[in-house]
Amino acid sequence: MTTAGQLATAVSKFEHRLGGRVATPRQAGWDEARRPWNLAVDQHPAVVVRAESADDVLAVIDIAREQGLRVAPQGTGHSAGPRASLEHSVLLDMSRLNQVEIDPGRRRARLQAGAQWQHVVGPAADHGLAGLSGSAGDVCVTGYALGGGVGWMVRRYGVAANSIRAAEVVAADGRSVHADADTEPDLFWALRGGGGSFGVVTALELELFPVRELYAGVLFWPQERATEVLTAWHEWTASVPEEVSSLGRLLNLPPIEEIPEALRGRSFVVVEAALIGDEASGSEQLAPLRELRPEMDTFGMVPPPGLTALHMDPPAPVPGEGNGMLLDDFPEQAIEAVVVAAGPGTDSPLVSLEVRHLGGAAGRAEPSHGALAAIDAGYLLYTVGMAATAEMKRTVGRRVDEVQAALAPWDAGRLVGFTERPTDPALMFSDDVYRRAREVKAKYDPGNLIQANHEIPPAE
Numbered sequence: 001m002t003t004a005g006q007l008a009t010a011v012s013k014f015e016h017r018l019g020g021r022v023a024t025p026r027q028a029g030w031d032e033a034r035r036p037w038n039l040a041v042d043q044h045p046a047v048v049v050r051a052e053s054a055d056d057v058l059a060v061i062d063i064a065r066e067q068g069l070r071v072a073p074q075g076t077g078h079s080a081g082p083r084a085s086l087e088h089s090v091l092l093d094m095s096r097l098n099q100v101e102i103d104p105g106r107r108r109a110r111l112q113a114g115a116q117w118q119h120v121v122g123p124a125a126d127h128g129l130a131g132l133s134g135s136a137g138d139v140c141v142t143g144y145a146l147g148g149g150v151g152w153m154v155r156r157y158g159v160a161a162n163s164i165r166a167a168e169v170v171a172a173d174g175r176s177v178h179a180d181a182d183t184e185p186d187l188f189w190a191l192r193g194g195g196g197s198f199g200v201v202t203a204l205e206l207e208l209f210p211v212r213e214l215y216a217g218v219l220f221w222p223q224e225r226a227t228e229v230l231t232a233w234h235e236w237t238a239s240v241p242e243e244v245s246s247l248g249r250l251l252n253l254p255p256i257e258e259i260p261e262a263l264r265g266r267s268f269v270v271v272e273a274a275l276i277g278d279e280a281s282g283s284e285q286l287a288p289l290r291e292l293r294p295e296m297d298t299f300g301m302v303p304p305p306g307l308t309a310l311h312m313d314p315p316a317p318v319p320g321e322g323n324g325m326l327l328d329d330f331p332e333q334a335i336e337a338v339v340v341a342a343g344p345g346t347d348s349p350l351v352s353l354e355v356r357h358l359g360g361a362a363g364r365a366e367p368s369h370g371a372l373a374a375i376d377a378g379y380l381l382y383t384v385g386m387a388a389t390a391e392m393k394r395t396v397g398r399r400v401d402e403v404q405a406a407l408a409p410w411d412a413g414r415l416v417g418f419t420e421r422p423t424d425p426a427l428m429f430s431d432d433v434y435r436r437a438r439e440v441k442a443k444y445d446p447g448n449l450i451q452a453n454h455e456i457p458p459a460e
């Protein structure tokens with residue numbers, strides 16, 4: 001814990017070393033500097049530094065350590081919700097570090113740690129390559145990949161964490177560390193799925209995959225058909241090859257202008273999917289779902305950058321309240337539980353309740369993999385609603401909890417990246433992985449300087 005005197009010294013040292021990259025509560029622009037992507041989270045750090053280089057990160061770590069502050073790296077603040085109080089922390093805004101280089105020969109993207117998927121997918125596609133991006137273009141690649149990274153090709157190529165080939169990290173003792181399979185292998189292991197507890201990542205090298213186009217889109221039915229459609233989707237997931245990643249979803253679209261007129265203010269049950277292959281094979285796979293005669297069908301061939309539009313995520317920061325959990329299965333009784341908790345006629349305040357299909361490569365551990373070697377669950381639930389006021393946040397939060405409680409019989413644990421409440425990190429890992437992650441934390445950050453959203457405490 002830092003005293004007022006230490007904080008004043010820290011701020012003057014930050015300002016001396018970092019000038020205009022420092023924001024403090026007394027300055028104009030403070031509210032903007034401390035604001036995360038999730039506008040429902042009111043962050044109050046001691047000070048904010050907007051890093052523009054790895055040297056800036058080093059300076060922040062050194063001064064913070066000296067003055068008793070903690071360091072909380074943030075890419076965008078998509079997952080600002082679970083982080084503990086920032087009262088004694090420097091919020092280290094990484095968003096200005098967003099340069100990306102593609103090495104087509106080695107099928108690699110080298111990116112600074114604040115880069116978002118929208119900075120990567122276009123340049124990669126120019127070379128016929130794709131990274132393992134998720135549903136939103138403005139999610140930061142680093143936070144996403146450190147916490148798992150469940151994207152549109154997860155069943156074919158696994159989670160994004162295991163596509164990290166190297167990381168540049170500033171450790172808590174101020175050392176710049178290169179981590180890959182041969183150098184600092186413990187740190188490299190922990191970063192890949194263990195979250196942001198182990199150091200500040202300043203750059204990543206990611207594997208890219210030779211995917212030029214996918215057959216992808218959304219099928220919409222009126223939400224009254226939720227049970228029938230989700231049951232058919234669940235049956236379908238049992239038969240599809242690993243080239244198909246999909247989700248079933250209850251969608252309650254708000255009556256706002258940004259939403260196309262045909263969808264605005266309506267409630268649907270939808271299936272979204274991305275199929276690696278051509279239109280003929282994609283159509284063949286989709287046939288059993290099309291037999292249910294969807295009201296709208298947007299499927300077509302899309303290049304990988306098009307995948308970031310598929311899920312209709314908000315294009316700009318919004319206030320949201322949500323949470324996720326892993327499910328071992330999503331059988332008839334679970335579907336019924338979801339429909340009773342948040343389906344048609346329940347006046348659900350949730351914008352979205354989605355269940356993503358896992359398995360395939362996501363479920364296969366390889367010796368080369370990191371802390372999230374495989375996801376031992378068949379499906380992933382994520383529910384979210386708008387939380388523009390404290391009252392809305394409470395109402396949505398209650399419904400999120402009710403849905404999770406209704407699905408408790410199928411609970412298969414938590415994933416770092418989809419857990420948006422303060423949660424015991426032990427629930428996110430097996431006992432062995434958690435023990436090893438705590439040992440890595442003790443090796444690289446024994447004083448617990450780095451403050452992740454889901455903190456792994458150092459081993460004692």
Ligand SMILES: Cc1cc2nc3c(=O)[nH]c(=O)nc-3n(C[C@H](O)[C@H](O)[C@H](O)COP(=O)(O)OP(=O)(O)OC[C@H]3O[C@@H](n4cnc5c(N)ncnc54)[C@H](O)[C@@H]3O)c2cc1C
Binds near residue numbers: 080
């Ligand atoms: C609209 C939306 C869509 C999403 N879609 C998907 C999806 O399709 N698939 C999926 O898997 N997840 C998805 N997520 C979850 C998302 O992956 C997590 O919220 C992730 O943590 C976001 O990373 P961020 O850096 O943007 O967020 P932040 O809140 O900035 O970061 C989250 C945490 O990552 C760590 N971190 C970030 N940068 C660094 C760094 N440079 N060094 C060390 N640690 C760091 C920190 O611990 C930080 O608390 C989605 C979330 C939202 C809100």
